[in-house]
Amino acid sequence: MVNLKVSISKLKLKTPILLASGVLGSSYSTINRVIRETRIGAIVTKSFTWEPRVGYNTPIVAYTKAGIVNAVGLTNPGYRALKEILGNIVKNDVPIVVSIAASTSKEYAEIASFAEENGADAVELNLSCPHVKGHGLEIGQDPEYVGKIVHEVRSVLKIPVIVKLGLTDRIVDSALKAEKAGADAVSAINSIRSVVIDVYARKPILSNIYGGLSGPAIHPIAVRVVFDLYKNIEIPIIGIGGVTDWVDAVEFFLAGASAVAIASVIAIKGLKVIDEIIKGIEEYMDKEGFQKISELVGLAHGN
Amino acid sequence: MxxxxxxxxxxxxxxxxxxxxxxxxxxxxxxxxxxxxxxxxxxxxxxxxxxxxxxxxxxxxxxxxxxxxxxxxxxxxxxxxxxxxxxxxxxxxxGRGFNLDEKGNFLLIAGGYGAAPIIYALHELRKKGKNVAYIIGARSKDKLLFVSEARKFNAEVYIATDDGSLGFKGSAVEVAEKLIAKYDNVLACGPERMLYKIMLKCLELGVKCQISIERYIKCGIGICGSCVLDPKGLRVCSDGPVFYAEELANTEFGKYYTYPPGIKKPIE
CATH class of the missing domain: 2.40.30.10 (Translation factors)
Structure with missing residues (x-):
């Protein structure tokens, strides 16, 4: 009998698939819908910032042969709205992880406390937004600063603290600092900073010029990062990046991820893809003789 | 596809x-x-x-x-x-368009520039040989859309203007309310207040009603969350923009409008 339950620190997930931050996670009604209609293991909300953010002007998405490039611009009603949003979520045993994008360690800590007070099961510190100045990647590529933020948040919080890191040369160093400062898990990676130019308009398509590439193109890069992180840190890793089917998810487990988050594939295939991926993992484990996800985690590193 | x-x-x-x-x-x-x-x-x-x-x-x-x-x-x-x-x-x-394969005759109701998808539906329905009537409402006669085009496609045409400069003096809803019971299907697009009244009337009479609604669509592909209808979590850009009346009932539709970053504005 295959058991799909996984634990990420204190979080208990029914299935190893999380909804990654950014898609469908900005209002209680879409979150409730994902919980109601799928076997999702946990939900990571869209990132909440100190002040409300309208987001960027359109176009906010652009096509490439390799996937979607987006620059939504951290649209969110500001962290104070978490009270109402969290209050309206019908969890049904699905942990809610509140994603936070702030610009100082003090802001991260205050928003995290507010999320905890209002019922969040964990927080994810978004230290890797590829397209909003002062709200991400610059922070994530400075390991000392990552350590400082995690320390400050950890010291005021009881619930797990997850750190979301993006692709930088220093991602392993940042993860090590986060672990040392008390982080409970690391999510990797975020979308990758990109530009798309229309050859007839002869202009970048996105109003923000820069966006984040997601989809199949970034999957092997994300697998490499998870593989490297697994060799260096002890805390659980949540693999994110270009998962479109169960094969990609299993690949992440084998590289060292304890759970996998998905996002842009939902835009392409709809909500039903969540259960398709979960069913695929279940069948693979059954056929290949695995009982628990933990048996797969890091198996590709074997002796 | x-x-x-x-x-x-x-x-x-x-x-x-x-x-x-x-x-x-x-x-x-x-x-x-x-x-x-x-x-x-x-x-x-x-x-x-x-x-x-x-x-x-x-x-x-x-x-x-x-x-x-x-x-x-x-x-x-x-x-x-x-x-x-x-x-x-x-x-x-x-997104999801109008289902034109529903059985029976069609009453098409348009207000203002909401006439755009309605006239396109009218073309396609007539090509399928369906019996179609077209109600067009506008503030005055110089703002009416596609009256002669609808006639060219042999649809029965009803006109309503707020100032009475042509046709019935009043709203498209007032004209529609007298006609809905005679039809198997209603397709509607226009100001939300008008659509809401049509939705209620169709639910009351049990007439199949498809409504094209407007929200702040930014990505168009169901990821950004700008066009979500609370509390059902319907994304107008990908679950709609056309919804059946039953789907819109008991949502924010007709009551308020949520737009980024989550501000609620009442429907006037």
Missing amino acids: KMFLETLKMCKAEIVKVVKEAEGIKSLLLETSIEKPIPGQFVMVWVPGFEEIPISPSMYERNVLRLTVATVGETTRKIHSLKPGERLFIRGPY
Whole structure:
């Protein structure tokens, strides 16, 4: 009998698939819908910032042969709205992880406390937004600063603290600092900073010029990062990046991820893809003789 | 059906003709390679240097797409200034359109520039040989859309103007309320207050009713969360923009409008 339950620190997930931050996670009604209609293991909300953010002007998405490039611009009603949003979520045993994008360690800590007070099961510190100045990647590529933020948040919080890191040369160093400062898990990676130019308009398509590439193109890069992180840190890793089917998810487990988050594939295939991926993992484990996800985690590193 | 990712591709669209349809409303005929939209679906239209906006086409015929545009902001004003030979950029079509395969006759109700997807549905319904009536409401006679076009397609036409300058003096809803019971299906698009009344009437009478609604669509593909209808979590861009009355009942529709970053504005 295959058991799909996984634990990420204190979080208990029914299935190893999380909804990654950014898609469908900005209002209680879409979150409730994902919980109601799928076997999702946990939900990571869209990132909440100190002040409300309208987001960027359109176009906010652009096509490439390799996937979607987006620059939504951290649209969110500001962290104070978490009270109402969290209050309206019908969890049904699905942990809610509140994603936070702030610009100082003090802001991260205050928003995290507010999320905890209002019922969040964990927080994810978004230290890797590829397209909003002062709200991400610059922070994530400075390991000392990552350590400082995690320390400050950890010291005021009881619930797990997850750190979301993006692709930088220093991602392993940042993860090590986060672990040392008390982080409970690391999510990797975020979308990758990109530009798309229309050859007839002869202009970048996105109003923000820069966006984040997601989809199949970034999957092997994300697998490499998870593989490297697994060799260096002890805390659980949540693999994110270009998962479109169960094969990609299993690949992440084998590289060292304890759970996998998905996002842009939902835009392409709809909500039903969540259960398709979960069913695929279940069948693979059954056929290949695995009982628990933990048996797969890091198996590709074997002796 | 193209692969979904392909519908994300920006397609250049050359303007072949510009037609003034009514006061403040123009149609652009565009040559484009996008897939034929189902009436009620929408395309995202990008004017480089301006914004990308959702528009529900008013006609499609052999690679020529017609977009009927009212001036509501900077981007639509720019679109109105464009001339034949100039280009727009289009991706789509997206969303769920009208189901034109429902059985029986159809009452089509349009208010203002909501007439765009309605007249396209009328073309396609007539091609299927369906019995169709068209109610068009506007503030005054110089703002009425597609009256002669509907007649050309042999639809029965009812006109309502707020100032009584042509047809019934009053709203399209008042005209519709007397007719709905005679039809098997209602298709409607226009101001939300009007649509809400039509929804209630159809639910009361048990008439199948499909309504095309408007919210702030930004990505067009169901990821950004700008166009969500609370509390059901329906995404207007990908679960709609056409919904059956039963789906819209008990949502924010007709009561308030949620737009980024989560501000609720009452429907006047």
